[in-house]
Amino acid sequence: xxxxxxxxxxxxxxxxxxxxxxxxxxxxxxxxxxxxxxxxxxxxxxxxxxxxxxxxxxxxxxxxxxxxxxxxxxxxxxxxxxxxxxxxxxxxxxxxxxxxxxxxxxxxxxxxxxxxxxxxxxxxxx
Amino acid sequence: xxxxxxxxxxxxxxxxxxxxxxxxxxxxxxxxxxxxxxxxxxxxxxxxxxxxxxxxxxxxxxxxxxxxxxxxxxxxxxxxxxxxxxxxxxxxxxxxxxxxxxxxxxxxxxxxxxxxxxxxxxxxxxxxxxxxxxxxxx
Numbered sequence: 001x002x003x004x005x006x007x008x009x010x011x012x013x014x015x016x017x018x019x020x021x022x023x024x025x026x027x028x029x030x031x032x033x034x035x036x037x038x039x040x041x042x043x044x045x046x047x048x049x050x051x052x053x054x055x056x057x058x059x060x061x062x063x064x065x066x067x068x069x070x071x072x073x074x075x076x077x078x079x080x081x082x083x084x085x086x087x088x089x090x091x092x093x094x095x096x097x098x099x100x101x102x103x104x105x106x107x108x109x110x111x112x113x114x115x116x117x118x119x120x121x122x123x124x125x126x
Numbered sequence: 127x128x129x130x131x132x133x134x135x136x137x138x139x140x141x142x143x144x145x146x147x148x149x150x151x152x153x154x155x156x157x158x159x160x161x162x163x164x165x166x167x168x169x170x171x172x173x174x175x176x177x178x179x180x181x182x183x184x185x186x187x188x189x190x191x192x193x194x195x196x197x198x199x200x201x202x203x204x205x206x207x208x209x210x211x212x213x214x215x216x217x218x219x220x221x222x223x224x225x226x227x228x229x230x231x232x233x234x235x236x237x238x239x240x241x242x243x244x245x246x247x248x249x250x251x252x253x254x255x256x257x258x259x260x261x262x263x264x
Contacts, residue, residue, distance in 0.1 A: 086252075087168060097169065101169055104171050
């Protein structure tokens with residue numbers, strides 16, 4: 001005995017899943033970018049501001065893989081890593097760990113934003 | 127006790143030639159002695175069990191971040207001391223009564239090997255490594 005089963009709309013369903021995956025990936029990346037920008041903004045608020053040069057180098061950058069990093073330093077501000085890590089230094093108007101602490105503080109919010117963005121993207125495409 | 131005190135006690139008992147209050151300190155590194163190690167707690171994180179159910183993660187732990195700074199007049203000694211401490215702490219698994227604290231430390235992981243902060247104003251070499259400890263609350 002042979003039972004033949006025909007599924008209508010399978011191609012459309014697969015197309016929908018593909019679109020959903022693409023939309024979810026894009027939404028996650030955008031939400032991550034927004035989170036990285038918030039971390040950078042908070043980092044600029046708490047970084048030592050003796051000359052202002054260090055604060056001017058704090059930025060969120062998108063990597064080729066689609067994730068984001070928050071960086072400080074660059075030409076003329078090679079000391080950024082030392083300022084970030086030296087807990088013994090006394091800063092009248094800022095603090096060490098000026099990126100790491102905001103990143104830890106924002107982590108749960110960023111996770112929530114990514115979750116919401118991916119859910120919304122999937123619901124709108126599937 | 128604080129995570130600083132726990133780690134200091136653990137390192138003091140680790141046959142590294144470190145003695146609490148002599149060349150091993152809690153908190154930010156003091157100006158003297160020239161040769162010393164300091165353990166400073168600098169951040170805490172939300173525990174996973176606040177956002178995940180008990181079926182996914184064991185409740186009752188907290189996450190602390192601390193930095194170990196090593197200082198020595200000789201660069202090579204600063205490097206070797208920092209690396210010895212790193213070998214003891216990094217990737218440490220479940221350890222009950224960690225540092226005689228009475229608490230269990232479930233995991234200590236580093237952000238990476240010790241790296242140089244260069245020389246301070248007194249030309250002493252400094253190296254640091256950052257760690258994340260998952261430990262029982264209390």
